Amino acid sequence: MNIQLALDRMTIQEAVDMARIVQDEVDWIEVGTSLIKEFGMDSVKELKRAFPDKTIVADMKTFDNAKYEFELCFNAGADVATVMGAAPLVTVETCMETAARFGAQVMIDLLHTSTEQQNTLHQFNDAVHCIHVSKDEQEQAGHQLKNVSRQAGGVRADEGLKLAMAGGITLESLPGLMLLKPHVVIIGSAITKAADPRQAAFQIRQVMNEQRERRIYG
Numbered sequence: 159m160n161i162q163l164a165l166d167r168m169t170i171q172e173a174v175d176m177a178r179i180v181q182d183e184v185d186w187i188e189v190g191t192s193l194i195k196e197f198g199m200d201s202v203k204e205l206k207r208a209f210p211d212k213t214i215v216a217d218m219k220t221f222d223n224a225k226y227e228f229e230l231c232f233n234a235g236a237d238v239a240t241v242m243g244a245a246p247l248v249t250v251e252t253c254m255e256t257a258a259r260f261g262a263q264v265m266i267d268l269l270h271t272s273t274e275q276q277n278t279l280h281q282f283n284d285a286v287h288c289i290h291v292s293k294d295e296q297e298q299a300g301h302q303l304k305n306v307s308r309q310a311g312g313v314r315a316d317e318g319l320k321l322a323m324a325g326g327i328t329l330e331s332l333p334g335l336m337l338l339k340p341h342v343v344i345i346g347s348a349i350t351k352a353a354d355p356r357q358a359a360f361q362i363r364q365v366m367n368e369q370r371e372r373r374i375y376g
């Protein structure tokens with residue numbers, strides 16, 4: 159299982175500095191959508207330059223123009239780029255083809271997808287499928303990702319899909335999410351806004367390891 163550090167609403171330099179502080183406790187580094195929108199592909203290039211050995215995720219949230227946008231990301235050094243699962247199927251297919259050409263990966267963001275759409279997306283079994291509670295749902299509607307069972311919507315732990323989860327995950331909510339056996343747990347604010355980000359990331363890693371040892375997470 160991988161911890162993906164989500165870097166949002168900060169400058170590129172702040173993102174590099176934050177990632178440097180917690181780099182020993184995280185596996186994947188996400189260049190958040192807000193960074194990409196504010197600073198463009200320079201944000202992806204700089205993070206890859208600073209952390210060449212980490213998996214860099216460009217959280218592009220592509221909805222159209224898949225080939226162009228994914229080529230931008232991979233040419234800038236991203237190892238993974240994200241597409242919205244609610245996008246037309248041809249867009250997701252194009253993302254998969256583009257990533258395959260670059261030897262890169264696709265993360266499909268399942269935000270606002272129906273169970274039926276999630277089931278349709280199962281055909282993309284090389285992608286990481288990300289269950290996501292959005293910032294607006296967190297901040298305006300008070301939702302948070304917690305307490306999933308082995309099945310969440312159209313996503314099941316035992317279907318062989320690589321799963322990710324994101325959306326206000328904290329040290330406290332983490333154990334309730336392990337039943338889905340995520341390949342990637344995406345954490346932003348719980349680390350980046352902590353008084354001591356390194357300690358927060360360390361504790362998150364410890365909780366994951368404990369869950370694995372108890373075989374709650376296989």
Ligand SMILES: O=C(CO)[C@H](O)[C@H](O)COP(=O)(O)O
Pocket residue numbers: 164165166188190191217291292293324325326327344345346347348
């Ligand atoms: O994709 C995102 C926002 O759209 C973030 O990466 C995701 O929400 C993780 O950050 P946080 O833990 O702060 O919610």
